Amino acid sequence: MDRYAExxxxxxxxxxxxxRKAVEAALAExxxxxxxxxxxLIAGMEVVAAKFKSxxxxxxxxxxxxxxxxxxxxxxxxxxxxxxxxxLGKVVLGTVRxxxxxxxxxxxxxxxxxxxxxxxxLGTDVRVEKFIEAIERENxxxxxxxxxxxxxxxxxKTVIEVLKQRDLRTRVKVIVGGAPxxxxxxxxxxxxxxxxxxxxxxxxxxxxLDNK
Amino acid sequence: MTAFRRKKADRVPVCPDxxxxxxxxxxxxxxxELFLDGSxxxxxxxxxxxxxxxxxxxxFGMDGWYVYxxxxxxxxxxxxxxxxxxxxVQDGKLVKRICHTRLGDLTEEEMFFADEPPWKETKPVKDxxxxxxxxxxxxxxxxxxxxxxxxxxxxxxNLGVYSPVVPVFQDWWFNLRHGGxxxxxxxxxxxxxxxxxxxxxxxxxxLAYVRALAKAHPDEVMFGGSSASLSISSPALxxxxxxxxxxxxxxxxxxxGVLAHLHVCGRSWELVEIVAEETDIDVMxxxxxxxxxxxxxxxxxxxxxxxxCIKGNINTFDFMLNATPEQVKEKCRRLIDAAAADGGFVLSxxxxxxxxxxxxxxxxxxxxAETYGRx
Numbered sequence: 294m295d296r297y298a299e300x301x302x303x304x305x306x307x308x309x310x311x312x313r314k315a316v317e318a319a320l321a322e323x324x325x326x327x328x329x330x331x332x333x334l335i336a337g338m339e340v341v342a343a344k345f346k347s348x349x350x351x352x353x354x355x356x357x358x359x360x361x362x363x364x365x366x367x368x369x370x371x372x373x374x375x376x377x378x379x380x381l382g383k384v385v386l387g388t389v390r391x392x393x394x395x396x397x398x399x400x401x402x403x404x405x406x407x408x409x410x411x412x413x414x415l416g417t418d419v420r421v422e423k424f425i426e427a428i429e430r431e432n433x434x435x436x437x438x439x440x441x442x443x444x445x446x447x448x449x450k451t452v453i454e455v456l457k458q459r460d461l462r463t464r465v466k467v468i469v470g471g472a473p474x475x476x477x478x479x480x481x482x483x484x485x486x487x488x489x490x491x492x493x494x495x496x497x498x499x500x501x502l503d504n505k
Numbered sequence: 506m507t508a509f510r511r512k513k514a515d516r517v518p519v520c521p522d523x524x525x526x527x528x529x530x531x532x533x534x535x536x537x538e539l540f541l542d543g544s545x546x547x548x549x550x551x552x553x554x555x556x557x558x559x560x561x562x563x564x565f566g567m568d569g570w571y572v573y574x575x576x577x578x579x580x581x582x583x584x585x586x587x588x589x590x591x592x593x594v595q596d597g598k599l600v601k602r603i604c605h606t607r608l609g610d611l612t613e614e615e616m617f618f619a620d621e622p623p624w625k626e627t628k629p630v631k632d633x634x635x636x637x638x639x640x641x642x643x644x645x646x647x648x649x650x651x652x653x654x655x656x657x658x659x660x661x662x663n664l665g666v667y668s669p670v671v672p673v674f675q676d677w678w679f680n681l682r683h684g685g686x687x688x689x690x691x692x693x694x695x696x697x698x699x700x701x702x703x704x705x706x707x708x709x710x711x712l713a714y715v716r717a718l719a720k721a722h723p724d725e726v727m728f729g730g731s732s733a734s735l736s737i738s739s740p741a742l743x744x745x746x747x748x749x750x751x752x753x754x755x756x757x758x759x760x761x762g763v764l765a766h767l768h769v770c771g772r773s774w775e776l777v778e779i780v781a782e783e784t785d786i787d788v789m790x791x792x793x794x795x796x797x798x799x800x801x802x803x804x805x806x807x808x809x810x811x812x813x814c815i816k817g818n819i820n821t822f823d824f825m826l827n828a829t830p831e832q833v834k835e836k837c838r839r840l841i842d843a844a845a846a847d848g849g850f851v852l853s854x855x856x857x858x859x860x861x862x863x864x865x866x867x868x869x870x871x872x873x874a875e876t877y878g879r880x
Contacts (some may be wrong), residue, residue, distance in 0.1 A: 351739030353690040360691070378814070393624050397685050419539060443822050443859040444621055472736075472797060473822035473859075490795065497802075 296324055300365060302336025308359030312337075313364040326372035330409070334365045338407030345404075346492035350447045352400065354490075366406075369386035380411040382434040382502050385427045385465075387400045387419035389448040394441035397471055400491035401437060421448075428461055432462040435498055440471040449474075450482040466501045470494060506666060506723055507786050508762050509814045513848030517841055517878030520665070520816065520853050521869050522734045522791060523824075525550065526860035527867070528561035537617035541591060547656055548669065555660055562664050565867050568851075569665020572727055574658065576651040576669070576717050582650045585643050587611075604629070606642040611720060620860070628683040633692060636832035640681065646760065647709055651717040658723070666724045668766060671714055671754070675732035676708050686737050693742060705748055716812035718763075725764035728754065731856070736771030736797075743776055748783065754801040755785035756875065766786060770856030772799045781809040789814030797822060801807040803843035806850070815844055816851035817872075821858045830869040839874035845878065852878060 296319040303312035312334075319329050341358045344350040384405055388398050393419045402412045413431050415423055424436060440446040450457050450467050456462040468486040481485035486501050488494035507514035524561040527538045531534060538583075544552035555573045562569035580586070587602040597618040604611040629634040629643075643866055672680065676687065682689050692700055718726050728751060755765040766788040769776050769826050771791065772856075777800060780786050792800040802818050819825060819836060828836070837852055844850045851873050858867070 350685075351735060351741075352737050353693065353739045353742055356687055356690050357694050360694075391621060393626075399687060442621070443826055443861065471828075475796070475823055 297328065297336065298313070298323065300329065301337035301340070304358060305340050306336055307354060307361050308358075308365040309360045312361040313368065316365040316368045318377065319406045320368060320372070326369050327378055330369050330378075333450045334362055334369065335407060335409055338362055338404070339371030342407065342495060343348055346490065353397070355400065355403065358451065359407070360420065362403070362407050367473040369497075381409045382498070383411040383413065383431060384437055384498060385415060385424070385431055385433040386439070386470075387415035387427075388417040388425060388435045388439045388441075389445050389452070390418060390420045391448065391472065392440050392442050392445035393417045394439075394471075397441070397491065398439035400492045401439070401470065401488070403411050404491045404495050405498060406500075410495075410498065419426050425461070425498060426450050428453075428456075428465055428491065433465055434502055435466045435468060436493065436499075437468045437470070439469070440474065443473045449484070453483050468494065468497055468501070479485045506764075507845045508725065508848055508851050509666065509725060509766070511715045511787075511811075511814050511849035516880060517845045517873030518851045519878070520568045520570050521565075521819075521858055521870050522570075522821070522853050522854050522856060523561060523565070523567075523858050523862075523867065524558060524572070525554065525853040525857070527858050527862055529554070530620070530860045531564070532557055533559055535619040536598070536621070536623075537619060540617055540623060541598055541600065544687075547577040548573045551655070554742050555590045555625055555657060559661055559664065559706040560681045562661075565864075566646055566871050567867070569661050570668060571661035571665055572729075574655050574660075574667060574669050574723070575772050576653075576655065576721055578712075579650040579652065581645065584645060587613075587643075589701075591686075598657070599626075604639075604643050606639045606705045607643060608639045609635075611636060611639045611643060613686055624659045625680070627847070628681055630681050633682075633696060637699075641706065644710060644845045646706065647713060648748050649717075651708060651714070651721075654721055655723065668725045669718050669723050671711055673720070673730040673733050673750065674704055674711075675710075675742065676729050677707055678703070679732045686732070689732075690738075690742075693746075698877055708750060711750055712753060712757070715757050717824050719758050719761035721763060722763060726754070726758050726765040726767045727768055728786075731767040731771075733776070734769050734771035735773060735775060735799075740775050740779065743779065748779070751780065751784045752784055755787070757787060763840050766790070771797055773779075774799045774801075774805075777809060777813070779804055781812045786813065788816060790851070791853060791855045792817035794818045794820055796820065797855050802840060806844040810844070810849055814849045814851065815879075816853045817855060819854040821855045821862070825862050825866055828866060830863075833866045833869040834873050837870055838877050841878050848880070 300315045466485040469484045470488045476487045486497040487499045539554045542551045542553040544550040585606045592599045600615045602613045614626045649803045758765040764787040
């Protein structure tokens with residue numbers, strides 16, 4: 294097994310220490326950081342995303358994988374920054390106002406980071422102004438909003454309306470998700486995309502950026 | 506109870522999961538008033554809420570499922586207790602709880618809103634190993650003692666099933682551990698050996714409580730397993746942490762003629778298989794349909810109808826909220842066709858109908874059970 298495959302395997306297994314050591318060894322042997330990221334860490338995460346999507350893997354296992362991915366990324370990221378390596382895109386995420394549930398949103402962040410996106414996580418109970426400030430500050434390609442409660446999902450529409458009022462709607466694409474969210478609801482409120490799970494969110498984001 | 510025993514009653518029982526938002530909204534009062542009534546209620550929520558629930562069962566003419574009771578623990582005189590203070594804040598009431606132990610304080614904060622469910626902002630176990638020592642002082646290490654009878658047993662009376670709740674391990678830990686599900690799962694992953702010790706204490710306590718409950722003869726004991734849902738957890742964790750309790754607890758219940766009931770919302774099909782094949786649990790719900798869950802009720806009935814009473818599975822957060830009463834009736838008729846033959850089926854929804862669920866849709870379920878659901 295080559296180094297890249299070894300890294301990918303450790304990521305898939307959620308072995309943080311082994312992933313970190315394999316990345317360290319790869320870099321010491323002169324493997325380019327970009328290839329370590331793409332053929333090692335991201336390749337491992339892609340397998341995990343596919344297994345999660347098809348129901349063969351579960352959230353606790355994905356969280357362990359995220360730990361392994363993070364352990365490897367900590368070594369690779371400074372090198373990528375130094376080499377001006379461009380992420381696939383930038384996504385701002387948040388759970389909407391009044392909603393403290395974050396596990397789905399965090400999972401989307403894990404999957405997007407694992408696929409090579411730069412993610413800014415605003416956390417939970419995110420009010421409209423905080424989304425607006427993040428758009429002005431971070432200049433993301435996409436904002437993603439999450440809600441678990443039927444009583445809080447309505448705030449997604451409010452955010453989209455304020456984006457229109459502030460002439461920001463054309464600057465960013467909007468995706469929404471969460472247990473009570475449906476494709477119809479996403480269309481009704483004027484979102485650009487809907488993802489039923491975290492792995493699908495990556496596909497939706499890639500599609501939106503391809504068509505931007 | 507007839508259906509819970511997998512037998513045929515005069516009609517299909519109908520028990521949508523309206524708790525807790527539908528009854529709370531019906532009162533027109535701020536929700537925190539209902540939950541923070543200062544009563545000495547034994548069980549979760551409050552005495553006021555339990556009365557509101559029973560009133561709502563009468564209002565809809567449905568079969569009740571009273572999961573709010575329990576047995577009062579007889580604490581040793583020197584046992585540390587949590588002391589509450591309530592602050593009025595912008596969005597409602599913030600309850601700060603503090604428990605002084607000889608090793609230091611445990612603290613938690615819970616926010617009670619006017620029109621949303623309560624939310625724990627901080628939980629007692631922040632530093633895993635240090636706070637667990639304090640938690641053991643608060644819980645005690647047994648033997649645990651309880652009063653012999655339920656104080657609120659008659660509140661639901663013959664309007665429904667009296668079903669005190671015992672949390673499964675992942676629910677119990679999620680309610681105690683600061684940092685949410687991710688922190689809990691990282692505990693299971695990174696502190697596997699230490700969590701064995703935590704699980705051991707939980708299991709001793711849970712089985713002691715189940716024994717006490719069974720001796721007091723409720724209709725059934727419900728094991729609350731929302732956090733074991735496969736929407737957030739995994740079959741591996743269920744086998745490791747929940748199966749030992751469920752296998753032993755069901756036997757303890759049956760020795761006293763009490764039924765054992767497991768609640769696992771969200772995605773649960775893989776767990777239905779494990780529970781039916783490897784435990785003596787009698788009732789499982791809410792066996793949710795997509796998109797919230799992944800249970801095909803007809804398949805559940807075909808494969809496990811001789812082992813489990815099935816309760817569920819109508820989606821709450823989209824269908825019950827947005828469907829017309831006619832659509833609800835149509836779905837109920839299909840469910841009855843799929844799963845009600847020979848009894849052992851309760852017409853119900855997935856987990857918790859939302860606050861704004863139209864009452865007409867709940868009345869529609871009741872109407873179908875009383876007409877189309879006649880045996």
